[in-house]
Amino acid sequence: MIHDNNHNRYSLYKSRIERQLSRLIERKTPVCVYEPIDYVLKAGGKRVRAVLTLLSCEAVGGTQRRALPAACAIEILHNFTLVHDDVMDNSPLRRGRATVHTKWDTNVAILSGDELVAYAYQSLLKTKSSSFLALMTSFTNAFIEVCEGQGFDKEYERRSDVTLDEYLLMIEKKTARVISAACELGAIAGNGTRREIQALRTFGEAIGMAFQIQDDVLDITATEQELGKPIGGDVMEGKKTYLLLRALQRATPSQRTVLERVVHKHNIHKRMVQQVLHIYEETGALDDARYRVIDYTSVAQNALKQLQFGKSVAMLRWLSQRLLERNS
Numbered sequence: 001m002i003h004d005n006n007h008n009r010y011s012l013y014k015s016r017i018e019r020q021l022s023r024l025i026e027r028k029t030p031v032c033v034y035e036p037i038d039y040v041l042k043a044g045g046k047r048v049r050a051v052l053t054l055l056s057c058e059a060v061g062g063t064q065r066r067a068l069p070a071a072c073a074i075e076i077l078h079n080f081t082l083v084h085d086d087v088m089d090n091s092p093l094r095r096g097r098a099t100v101h102t103k104w105d106t107n108v109a110i111l112s113g114d115e116l117v118a119y120a121y122q123s124l125l126k127t128k129s130s131s132f133l134a135l136m137t138s139f140t141n142a143f144i145e146v147c148e149g150q151g152f153d154k155e156y157e158r159r160s161d162v163t164l165d166e167y168l169l170m171i172e173k174k175t176a177r178v179i180s181a182a183c184e185l186g187a188i189a190g191n192g193t194r195r196e197i198q199a200l201r202t203f204g205e206a207i208g209m210a211f212q213i214q215d216d217v218l219d220i221t222a223t224e225q226e227l228g229k230p231i232g233g234d235v236m237e238g239k240k241t242y243l244l245l246r247a248l249q250r251a252t253p254s255q256r257t258v259l260e261r262v263v264h265k266h267n268i269h270k271r272m273v274q275q276v277l278h279i280y281e282e283t284g285a286l287d288d289a290r291y292r293v294i295d296y297t298s299v300a301q302n303a304l305k306q307l308q309f310g311k312s313v314a315m316l317r318w319l320s321q322r323l324l325e326r327n328s
Helices: 002-024 031-042 048-059 066-089 106-124 132-158 165-190 194-221 242-250 251-262 273-284 284-306 310-325
Strands: none
Touching: 002 048, 002 066, 002 106, 002 310, 031 066, 031 106, 031 242, 048 165, 048 273, 048 310, 066 106, 066 132, 066 165, 106 132, 132 165, 132 242, 165 194, 165 242, 194 242, 194 284, 194 310, 242 251, 242 273, 242 284, 251 273, 273 284, 284 310
C-alpha cells in the first residue's frame, strides 16, 4: 500500500512538471530550433531530477509551487546534456527514438541544445526566492561541472591509463552534480536552513553516484528485455566503467589480456560480453560495485535524518531505495 501511494504521488509530481514544461516554450519559429526542442521535451522520461527538486523543497517546509520553475530548469538542463552528448557519442537512439542529430542534423542539435540552456535559465528566473543569488550560483556551478564531467569522459576515451579515482571524479561531475543541484535548488527555493540545504545536496550527490554505478552494473547483468537494448554495450564500446577499472586492479595476467582488449577497443565481439562478465564476477569487481551502490544509498538515506518534514522525506527515502533496486 505504501509503495502504491508513493508511486501515485510520484506520478502526480511528474504530471505537474510535464504541464509546466509544455507551457514554458510558446514560440514556434524558427522551426529548426523549436521543433527539435518540442521533440526533446515531449520524449518523456522519469523526470527524476525535477521531482527531486519538488520533494526537496517540501522536505524543508516549502511548497511545490515555489520550486516548480527551478525543477523545470534542472530538467531542461539535463535534456540539453543529452542532446549534446548524443552528438558527441554519435548515438542514433535515445529512449527508443531517433536522436535530434539523427532526425535533423548536427547543426540543428547544437543550436536547439544551446536554446534549451537559455530556456533553463529563463525558467529559473521565475523562481520567487529570497536567496535568488544562491539559486543561480548552484545552477550555474552544476552547468559548469556537468560540462567538465563530459570533458573528462571524452579525454578518458583516448587514454588507456584511467584510474578508478579519476572515473569516480568524472561521474561525480557528469551525473551526480546535476542530481545534487536538483535537490539543492529545491531546498533553497523552500528557504531551508544551511544544514538542510547541505543535507539535501549530500543526498543528491550520493544517489547520483549510486545511480551511475548501478547503470554500469545493469549494462552487463540485466536482460535485454529489462534494459531495452542489447546488454554489454559498455564492453562493446570499450567504455571505462567502474567494473572494468576495478577488475583491472585485480586481474590475473590472462584476465588482463582480455580486459586490455576492451580498454584498447581491439577486436571486440559479442561473445566477449559473457567472458568479461565472468571476469567481473571472478575478480569480485561486480560484488564490489554492488556494495558501492549500497554504500552510496546508505550515505544518502543518512543525510535525510537532518530533515523533519515527514511525507516528503519518506518519499525521498523511498525514491533512493527504488533507484537501488531498479533493473533498467
